[in-house]
Amino acid sequence: MSHKLYVVGLGPGAPQYLTAQARLALEEAQILCGYTVYVALVSGLFPEKECYTTPMGQELDRCRWALERAAGGKTVALVCSGDAGVYGMAGPVLQLAPEWPQVEVAVVPGVTAALSGGALLGAPIGHDFCVISLSDLLTPWEVIEKRLRCGAEGDFPLCLYNPASHNRRDVLRRACDILLAAGADPQTLCGYVRNIGRPGEETALLSLAQLREAELDMVTTVFIGCSTTLAAGGRMITPRGYERKGL
């Protein structure tokens, strides 16, 4: 019996973003489980496999279920969109795993939205960067606010996840106001990507002042440039510093 639990990052959705390692883990698994929407992204590739899906908000139940089935001798793949670690299920699974000591957990990384969205915009995080989620479901807003402020003070390009939800329509505006109050230029180049790797994919470049007025939804990833970020040929680029070498 295998007792193996893979926590698999799928990338943003389309099978083209799967790594070879992720594909192998899904092939090897006897059971696929995860949030309904994410399992649907890959279950079509493996129509014969047992699937177990739970809705948003039942993450811990899902992790326990996966550990339980792996402890029972099945090879299980718990799927996450993007990377398995970044806001993914690797953390809670590994926190719970010591209760099932016979289960071997393997984390399979994937292309998180900072990378897949960044590639569609150009190279917005081509130098040091921060990733911050604007969701306050699990994080006190004061922590989010402090991190936004420190990100702006450090002149990092920022990648923002979860810029909106049904209950928090003004969260992106509040985030922009924090950055502006911390000294960010209203003309700072920003960009966003909707539906990365899925039908309806779209990108846009705009200023921080314009971003403050934008009405974005929860399937959008936002990029806020730093003082050196520029546009060239319609792409958003944060240079690494090759100007020093004559660029």
Added chain:
Amino acid sequence: MSHKLYVVGLGPGAPQYLTAQARLALEEAQILCGYTVYVALVSGLFPEKECYTTPMGQELDRCRWALERAAGGKTVALVCSGDAGVYGMAGPVLQLAPEWPQVEVAVVPGVTAALSGGALLGAPIGHDFCVISLSDLLTPWEVIEKRLRCGAEGDFPLCLYNPASHNRRDVLRRACDILLAAGADPQTLCGYVRNIGRPGEETALLSLAQLREAELDMVTTVFIGCSTTLAAGGRMITPRGYERKGL
């Protein structure tokens, strides 16, 4: 004629980390080019293809060469380790590309070391995080210092790239001292991964005080936890906050 230039993130090395999209781009390309070490990672998969390699430090020549060949009608893949955007060649290529308007540049993302190394340690960047390179070849040290300080003040987990080089043996120690001076606890959980996805792969968990004394090399990626980072079952985890839901 195609005039297509793919800037391709290979992931950390082994073919298992290639995405399907990256593999397709490499297959479609007539010419593979890049830093000698990175081309060697994939040229074995495509022994019949023309390869053009340049040593470290000649990044801009490489980008111009790739654009020139694509302008001449070839399909070219410029390969990068990790992601194509994060400290990769997507930035300089896109900055130069307007000089060759007939060339269509496509950025193909890959699994950067923050993700692949993180997966091997557990989930060290399971919440908001910063990525910072300690290389001062292209970045003034004062900028690196400011970002380390702001990262610590924001209580972000940090992923540090390039923690050493032949000429900068003490850079990791200096970085640790900045974090400690900014208030980081010497007992903060840290980890590192050497040779991700390559022969000689190794991981370690240690405290920030111990990390300060460690002698690491340039093929190592370092993770520095934040105030909530913990160890469970030998893994390094930064919780997202499911404690609020009963974890």
